Amino acid sequence: MNESIQVIISTLPFILKGTFVTLRLVLSALAVGFVLGLLLAIGQVYGKKILARAISLYIWFFRGLPNLVLLFLFYFGLFPLLGLDVSAFTIAVIALGLRSSAYQSQIFRGSIQSLGSGQMMAARSLGMTNIQAILNIILPQALRISIPGWSNEYPILLTDSAVTYAIGVMEILTRGSLVVSRTYQPMPIYLTCTVIFILLNYGGMKILHILEDKYRIPGFGNMEM
Amino acid sequence: MKDNIILRVEDIHKKYGKTEVLSGISFEVRKGDTKVFIGSSGTGKSTLLRCINQLTVPDSGKIWLHGEEVTHSQKSINYFRQRIGMVFQNFNLFDHLTAVKNVEIALIKVKKLNKKQAREKAMEELVRVGLKEQADLYPAELSGGQAQRVSIARALAMEPDIMLFDEPTSALDPELTGEVLAVMKDLSRNGMTMLVVTHEMGFACSVANEIIFMEKGKILESGPPSKLIREPRFERTKQFLCKLGELYGDIGR
Numbered sequence: 001m002n003e004s005i006q007v008i009i010s011t012l013p014f015i016l017k018g019t020f021v022t023l024r025l026v027l028s029a030l031a032v033g034f035v036l037g038l039l040l041a042i043g044q045v046y047g048k049k050i051l052a053r054a055i056s057l058y059i060w061f062f063r064g065l066p067n068l069v070l071l072f073l074f075y076f077g078l079f080p081l082l083g084l085d086v087s088a089f090t091i092a093v094i095a096l097g098l099r100s101s102a103y104q105s106q107i108f109r110g111s112i113q114s115l116g117s118g119q120m121m122a123a124r125s126l127g128m129t130n131i132q133a134i135l136n137i138i139l140p141q142a143l144r145i146s147i148p149g150w151s152n153e154y155p156i157l158l159t160d161s162a163v164t165y166a167i168g169v170m171e172i173l174t175r176g177s178l179v180v181s182r183t184y185q186p187m188p189i190y191l192t193c194t195v196i197f198i199l200l201n202y203g204g205m206k207i208l209h210i211l212e213d214k215y216r217i218p219g220f221g222n223m224e225m
Numbered sequence: 226m227k228d229n230i231i232l233r234v235e236d237i238h239k240k241y242g243k244t245e246v247l248s249g250i251s252f253e254v255r256k257g258d259t260k261v262f263i264g265s266s267g268t269g270k271s272t273l274l275r276c277i278n279q280l281t282v283p284d285s286g287k288i289w290l291h292g293e294e295v296t297h298s299q300k301s302i303n304y305f306r307q308r309i310g311m312v313f314q315n316f317n318l319f320d321h322l323t324a325v326k327n328v329e330i331a332l333i334k335v336k337k338l339n340k341k342q343a344r345e346k347a348m349e350e351l352v353r354v355g356l357k358e359q360a361d362l363y364p365a366e367l368s369g370g371q372a373q374r375v376s377i378a379r380a381l382a383m384e385p386d387i388m389l390f391d392e393p394t395s396a397l398d399p400e401l402t403g404e405v406l407a408v409m410k411d412l413s414r415n416g417m418t419m420l421v422v423t424h425e426m427g428f429a430c431s432v433a434n435e436i437i438f439m440e441k442g443k444i445l446e447s448g449p450p451s452k453l454i455r456e457p458r459f460e461r462t463k464q465f466l467c468k469l470g471e472l473y474g475d476i477g478r
Contacts, residue, residue: 121280122317122376126331126383127307136334141321217321219365 004188011179012192018175019196025092025164025171026157032097033153037104042134044105045112055105062102067163070095075167092164100157107149111142144215151208155201162197172196229255230292231387231418237276237286239269239442246272247283248442254387254420259413261429261450262422264439265465270422271314273439274389277420278302278309291386307335310380314392316372318364324375325351325360328382336383350378354408370401374408381412388412390421426469430454438462 044055123133162173176193232254239247246269262270275281288295295305328347332338354374394402413432430450437447457463
């Protein structure tokens with residue numbers, strides 16, 4: 001028992017460094033997925049037919065592949081083929097981000113479509129351009145509606161981030177495994193990893209709840225019983 | 226006489242798939258006119274209003290606002306839409322904005338007023354529709370009648386040349402209907418040019434200078450309320466007015 005605590009204490013700084021890598025990876029991928037996902041959703045709802053088709057294809061591709069396949073494809077295939085010398089971390093952000101964008105786009109699309117055509121019509125009837133209407137009327141509402149569904153994306157990406165172990169990104173699990181291979185103490189080390197993941201998850205969900213509360217529209221959509 | 230014409234609608238046709246919703250609608254609107262469109266559902270009344278500000282693009286036909294062609298115009302359609310106010314059956318207020326911000330937003334984004342000017346103008350319009358106290362409430366906190374009055378204020382703030390009302394009271398109960406109609410009557414009396422799709426015959430009789438009866442995408446007949454209601458030329462018009470009478474009691478007498 002004492003030995004276990006000793007191992008945890010002595011290796012914690014090393015593993016904790018991975019926490020920052022994981023957080024950076026998750027937040028970057030979320031950001032990539034958010035921006036792309038939003039554009040994809042807008043394109044799918046308001047774009048020309050051919051654009052909407054192309055976007056469907058993109059979504060079908062990225063939702064259909066396991067993370068690990070995508071990571072290997074990019075890390076061992078695509079990027080070396082293009083002669084690009086890119087870090088494993090960057091590749092992980094791109095792969096997870098693109099995949100997340102496909103998922104996020106459907107959350108946003110659902111929210112946009114749930115608004116109905118009346119909001120857009122009213123905005124256009126006042127003389128707003130399409131873009132003005134999307135930015136000032138559609139998105140502020142759609143994004144609010146998206147928060148509950150979107151709050152899935154954070155824990156999904158957080159848990160998915162551990163897969164990047166396979167291409168050697170120095171995140172929590174990779175560091176933990178390195179420690180295990182040195183100390184032969186899997187239980188305390190993986191338990192440490194577990195606790196870190198759970199805390200990260202808890203913190204993130206807390207922040208999302210605060211956001212949801214802050215942006216709630218008075219008298220709208222919240223049932224007080 | 227001719228320069229009094231604000232809006233000219235010329236032979237508008239619109240098909241959805243195989244069904245022809247509008248088959249050749251033409252009419253003229255003079256400054257200060259209030260025209261009321263009646264007819265059973267599916268006869269194209271709402272589509273017609275939406276064609277006027279091009280929310281629905283007609284298949285053929287022309288629309289002129291103050292002698293400038295709205296259809297196929299060189300100018301951006303957004304320029305015309307600022308001058309054509311529209312009020313919807315379901316209000317379509319922007320749910321994430323307070324009443325005053327609903328009125329403000331197009332003033333800021335489209336008319337490019339600064340925030341202070343926009344706020345003043347928006348408050349002025351809310352006062353006009355009797356909703357000064359409700360300025361900071363969100364749409365979900367307003368009654369249906371209040372919401373519709375905000376949407377009228379929102380359209381009026383753009384200082385349009387003409388207002389289109391698409392069944393503005395159909396989603397409201399009789400009491401709330403009354404408060405919305407009162408605002409519309411005021412507008413009409415103060416000289417606003419208005420096209421109204423409604424079955425509120427009391428309103429039509431007291432403020433409309435013309436009632437237009439539509440049937441199957443065409444204007445079957447039209448005339449001043451007294452004439453159209455007392456002595457409709459067509460059996461179909463008579464039938465329809467009878468039905469309205471059964472529902473709402475004797476109309477316009």
